[in-house]
Amino acid sequence: MIVEKISDVKYRIPKSNFPFMRVDGVIYADDILFEAIKNDKTIEQIANTASLPGIVGYSLGMPDAHQGYGFAIGGVAAVDLKDGVVSPGGIGYDINCGVRLLATDLEFDDVKDKIEELVKQLFHEIPSGTGRGGDLKLSYEELDNVMKLGIDWAIQNKYALTEDKEFIEEYGRIPNANPDMLSNKAKERGRDQLGTLGSGNHFAEVQIVQEIFDEDTAQSFGLHKNQVVVLIHTGSRGLGHQVCTDYLKEMDAAMKNYGIKVPDRELACVPIDSKEGQRYLQAMAAAANFAFNNRQLITYNVRNVFKRLFKTDKIKIVYDVCHNIAKIEEHEVHGRKMKVLVHRKGATRAFPKGNPALPEAYRNIGQPVIIPGSMGTFSYVLVGTELAMKETFGSTCHGAGRTLSRNKAKKMMSANEAVQKLREKGIYIQATTKSGITEEIPEAYKNVTEVVEVVHKARISTKVAKLKPIGVIKG
């Protein structure tokens, strides 16, 4: 396949590579990250995604891109709302997997003698949910309310403060959510998983703001050096996985009725305005609202632990971003404004200042973009830019991205060694399983700092602050 380097941070996959490509592919990467991207099927998957009917602009890959299913993880594809398709694979099995950053009024000195206790208590209060489930088993009626109302459900039930809503993407409630569009199986899988972390790369971390790159923006986000913050990374759990599984099956069968052919079955898709497409989007919105509430329940437990240990109730949400989602947005494509459905699969929205989708508090600053590192490595706060609107449908990277398989990672070091190495760096960890530690060692991931440098250099989001973990809770 022909791939051209077009700048220090950009590569192009010309559509002339395959007859099915409707647009070019563009990958944001420097030479080092591009070497990693070349090693698996990422480029092929970005090219395949360019086959989606109605795709506009480019099929995009972020610097953390790696091989996924159908779509690459770290991929962005926008399709014309009028004649485009929706593909559940472009959102992924973990609908509205995302991250939420909480800012406390504490500094490192306030917590340094209690880190171990803090981690223990957080681990105790935040169930992984991969065993018996969470503390809450919702009735089906209540579960429907969680999905319909989004964060308003949490506010009504005192799990959220009224002001939390403003600091969540889509104000914590994606419109058109319809729980009736979920199968009973999806509901059954999710019913006892609200407020649970899950496993894999999901985590909750206590972190310290180690470095500020953009003083004014950091201040507007309520961040300062040495401040204690908490980062939560999880999604819609089994409920979202089942929605994806159910609709992939439905679309796989329905595609032929619309005369659609795709180069990979995981790219199964149907027209947005078809009955299957509309049903999926309503189910996806419901699962996304479940995920907002999932991160909210964890926030509730984090607040309780901090209140108990440090007598503080000043824990604010900096922002909550989705990184597996499809959104109807207006963008300019080749000089023309149009409504598109943006699929972000392992990518974060990165809107600039002035965008009406942003809450008042950030409208003159830009959207906070939160980039989690791998276990025990730095995380970053960035801000959305005008260039992201022009080049990437207002999107940027979402994390580090794996480079080693779980098996290879496990062979590199034992859980005890990994824990010891983290301790030496001043990081305490508690995990449900040993494999949860060994499979997620930092060595198995790309260097998040390199990923962030690329998006900063490409100006599709710019650096605001660097966060260093001191405590890790893993499922």
Next chain:
Amino acid sequence: MVFKFLDHTADIGIFVESFDFKSALEESIKALILLIFGELIENDIYEVNNGTVEIQSNDKESLLVDFLNEILFLIDSKKIIPLKLEILEICNNGLKAKYLAYPINYEKNPIRLYVKAVTFHQLEIEEKENQTTIKFFVDI
């Protein structure tokens, strides 16, 4: 009958070899359960669940994906491990199976690896006389 796990950057694959498609499917279930729980430690069995699974799919590949996803659902939602599973009837796009399942004892058999879904990614079914191989990947 053999199976092995395959390396994948983000996730894990399973390769199964058996004498026909039906037995390869049954073997795939065993492999999936081993991937999730590791070697099972004998349970203190308080109750045994009998159940049946009926699947209607679009074709052979989706039959495999749908059947294995059904097993994930039983583990995640019903919180049972369908250990003794037998496929009673099978055709190219449908099957009926019965199982004996045990409630999961999370103390003895914690979930070692949570599997989100079985996918079509690089899925391969190869059938020859007296030999069927299956390869599929799961999302972790």
